[in-house]
Amino acid sequence: MATFPTTLPAAAQALTKRAGRLGLSCLLAVGVLLLAGCGSSSLNRAPVEDRGTGMSRSVAGAVDTAGVKQLPGFENAGKPGYYTVKPGDTMIRIGLENGQNWRDIVRWNSLENPNLIEVGQVLRVVPPTAENPLVVTRPVSSGTATASSGTAAPAPAPAASAAARPASAPASSPAPVAAGEDEIAWIWPAQGSLIAGFDDAKNKGLDISGKAGDAIVASADGRVVYAGAGLRGYGNLIILKHNNTYLTAYAHNQTLLVKEDQTVKKGQKIAEMGNSDADRVKLHFEIRRQGKPVDPAKYLPAK
Template identity: 65%
Template sequence: MQGSGRWHRLAWMGAAAACVVLAGCASSRGPAPVEDRAPVNGAGAASPAASGLPTTDASGKPLPGIENLGKPGYYAVRPGDTVRRIALDTGHSWRDIVRWNNLDNPDRIEVGQVLRVVPPVAGAPLVPPPAVAGTGAIPPATTTPVTPPVVAGATPPAKPAGNPPAASGEDDLGWIWPAQGALIAGFDDAKNKGLDIAGRAGDPVLAAADGKVVYAGAGLRGYGNLIILKHNNTFLTAYAHNQALLVKEDQSVQKGQKIAEMGSSDADRVKLHFEIRRQGKPVDPSRYLPARP
């Protein structure tokens, strides 16, 4: 009996020790981290080494574009990324991303692969071609005017009469509301990247400003039937959960034009989810849209 009691005490102590070890492991693990997408435009993109992403494929061959890792304007593909999602986050057409990176299949990109997400010639100066010797050919003028040197004592050339027109602000696109229904959810940087507007199936969805269709389809999970318009080099707008799309990619649209019919695709009710993205980053549309009466 004494041996039996001793065995039970030892077993109990061993079980208690195991519980302590398991509790320590659980506490050290903590809650699952929430993914914070690294910036995809500019120099702040996370490197594969820093984020645990691979730098080679299964055969040990370096992943495409890995030589550009960490350079401004490049992005390392993360789990769950698609070309269309990256294009939305960078404010470009997905077709541009495909072209800039010579992708054979836009639906096949590898985790850790480094993609160019800015135009290859962005900011490059215009260089005129040299004149052909002996032909008298004059190279075409560049878009940048050349200022003649000032000669001491000479009268400077007269400036054109009047002042040049002031450049309009890049934010001033004459925005309008894309739908007339009640606002059911406002912008929340953590939970809702735009505005949710109620309505009935088939209600018109309007272009909020002049622009060009850079995406029309259902390839982005969570958005349903989606249209993305590019308005200039700064702004995109997104129109999600439609039941019907009335425009095609590369089509130019006018402010107020009906581009879709409201629906409930990939949503729990009929509504329009509307986003304004400034240089790829979601911003509060209420800052740009006119006040409602």
């Protein structure tokens, strides 16, 4: 009987003893199979398929990261003259809070549908021609504002200047006029009594009482930049732009008597008092300086 090397596994040697009458070729075949079985464990440690799958996951992850959607205007976030859309925003509210005609903002940003804006989207809120939105420019003269969303865009509102001095401001709150900023001789927009004063946290203007149908008049010369009921909490609303610094808002009206882009004069009847989106008949009146609400009582003449 032929002998085998001692390097064969013990199981192979035992098998050869028990198969004494088998031929040499059969024993060699058994040995080859046993040797193949001993080496198989090392080949299964890192199959090619696993390595390939691992690489595919890594590449896919990189693609997913690189493919994250960036919202329009993201590169301008935080820059002067730009506004980042917040939850609940509408174009009307964005225009009011930035002292601009919302239609101009739509045009400056080439928005196809102003009703489709996304939280985090960054919008230009100064004219595209303004190289520096912080520069004080010559405002539209009171009573002669003629720019509309279809014509030349208005000059940018200055971002940091003192409030305009009213015609009869209280002695305790003088408001000097900044360079390039017109004085405005404000008047009361309604004849009723004051029922709620300005509170920066709770009430952005004054609430004035009256009867349904009482006249609401323009507090100063200006142009209608909004007339409608598209801003929640304001009911039937009119917004006037007086110059590049000031807007006024007249809310909760029963009837609106003016249209967008219409020029109005101080004292002109623009609406009738009502209780739309309010718990009682009243006028909610705001003065906004570069979109920020200020206390109208510091601008209106004493009654």
